[in-house]
Amino acid sequence: MLHRLLFQRIDNSSLIIFRIFFGILVSLECFGAIATGWVHRNLIAPKYKFPFIDFDFLQPLPGYGMYFYFGIMGLMGLFIAVGYRYRASIITFTILWTATYLMQKTAYNNHYYLLILISGIMCFFPAERGSSLDVKRNPKLESNSMYAYIKWIVVLQLLIVYVYASIAKMYGDWLDFSTIEVLMRSRKNYWLVGEILQEKWIHKIIGSVGILFDLLIVPALLWKPTRKVAFFLSVFFHLFNSIIFQIGIFPYLSIAFSVFFFEPETIRKLFFKTKVPFMASGIVIPKNKNMVLITGAMYFTIQLLLPIRHYAFTDDVLWNEEGHRMSWRMMLRSRQGKGTFKVVDNDTKEEFIIQPKNYVSRGQERKIFAYPDFAWQFAQYLEQEFAEQHREVSVYLENSKISINRKPYKPFIDPKTNLAAEEWYHTKHHNWILPSNNHTSEN
Structure with a gap:
């Protein structure tokens, strides 16, 4: 059974x-990042x-080297599309995109992580075996078939x-749809739909559909009786997200994934009318079967x-953010923070009140007060800045409070903790993050 499936x-x-x-799509994403100022805003301007x-x-x-960097990634996207030196192009794109993802997290997006996974998977797929310049250069590469496990890898992902x-x-x-209300509040001035998006009944529809769509869309696309309806609902859902939330290529990439759910004959008739259909069937066990199964x-x-x-981790991820990234927790909350960074010279005991805006961008400043890893990194950064002045310092975040989904502010970071002296743990809770059940709050 498993052999037949895979x-x-x-x-x-x-x-x-x-x-x-x-x-x-990845080419548009990269060239668009240059055109919209994303590259300058996140990778050039910040110190x-x-x-x-x-x-x-x-x-x-x-x-301005990152413009050149993104230009190369955009070019790799075009090479992937036309199938020009596909293997080298997809591997190059994957490496460059992964490095970009890790270089900054102020503009973190789950979809950027998904792009790493998909491009990484595509490195191992024989996607250049048809309608490609590689086939024109070497006709022996051409094939009209693939192993079924390629489809199921994408579906399972x-x-x-x-x-x-x-x-x-x-x-x-x-x-209770309060998260939706917060998300829609910033869309109030949208042309034509802004006021409608503030309606309670719209929040209920968006919230309910968000859960049901994510839960059922893949099974609905897999089941033939519901496939066409699911596809058109998917198109509407993702176009709505694209227009309202402006989340780059992800909605269109999600629509593109639909091709793996339809019968090959349907896809061939739509896009490759002159392509020779694959008529044979049967199980062909590859020599690297065990490696495929173990790796998968x-x-x-x-x-x-x-x-x-x-x-x-201790406490709720919604509060402490530990384990949030790379977990598909998309558009779940709005966080605001505030506080005061105090630097103390360990020798002279001289104190300095730090204004983060003098060191980082406005977007980074918002993250520093609302996210524990940003606060910790900024403390490390300040320690290094003062070390260049031959000062050994301690860094504290006092009066630290955060608000989640516009609820009352609650104390967040322990004001007595020298963040500059703390270690960061990827698999361990940080005790200087105060517990969420702290009852002290303010409006």
Whole structure:
């Protein structure tokens, strides 16, 4: 049964057209990041970029080098789309995109992480075997079939993303639709729909559909009787998200994934009318079968465990953010923070009140007060800044308070903790994050 599911040869039209869509979309993402100012705003203008902890060695290119960097990624996207030196192009893009992801997290987005996973997976797929310049250069590469496990890898990855996203929404602030209200408040001035988005009944629809869509869309696309309806609902859902939330290529990438759910004959007739259909069927066990099974099992075990790692930490992930990233917890909350950074010279006991705006961008400043890893990194940054003046200092965040989903502010970071002297742990709770059940609050 497992062999038939994974190692049957099937038509590869879905993989070929997905490669084309994928290449075009990532190219638009990269060139768009330059055109919209995203690259300048996050990778050029800030003095300190707040990279993922332990990845400080990954630094943006100096000057305007990151424009060149993103230009190369955009070019790789075009090469992927036309199938020009596909293997080298997809590997190059994956490495460059992963490095970009790790260089900064102020503009963190779960979709950027998904792009790492998909491009990484595509490195191992024979997506250049049709409608590509590689085939024109070497006709022996051409093939009209692929192993069925290629389809199921994509389907399972999407199932994990959507189901975890649905489960994450099943918490109080989403279920009473207050999170939706907060999200929609910033869309009040949208042309034509801004006022409608403030209606309570709209919040209920968006909140309910958000849970049900994420939970059911993959099964509905897999089941033939509901496939077409699910596809059109998916198109509407993702276009709505694109217009309202402006989240880059992800909605269109999600629509592109639909090609793996339709019959190969349907995809071939739509996109490759002159392509020779794959008629043969049967199981062909590859020589590397064991490696495929072991690698796949290891990969998906990680994908299943990583999003629930926050249960290993003390307190709620909604509060402490420990284990939030790479867990498909998308658009779940709004965080605001405030406080005062105090630096104390360990020798002279001289005190300095730090204004973060003098060191970081406005977007980074908001993160510093609301997210514990940002606060810790800023403390490390301040320690280094003073070390350059030959001062050994301690760094404290006093009067630290955060508000989640516009609720009353509550104390967040222990004011007696010297953050500059603390270690950061990826798999251990940080005791200087005060507990969420602290009853002291203010409006």
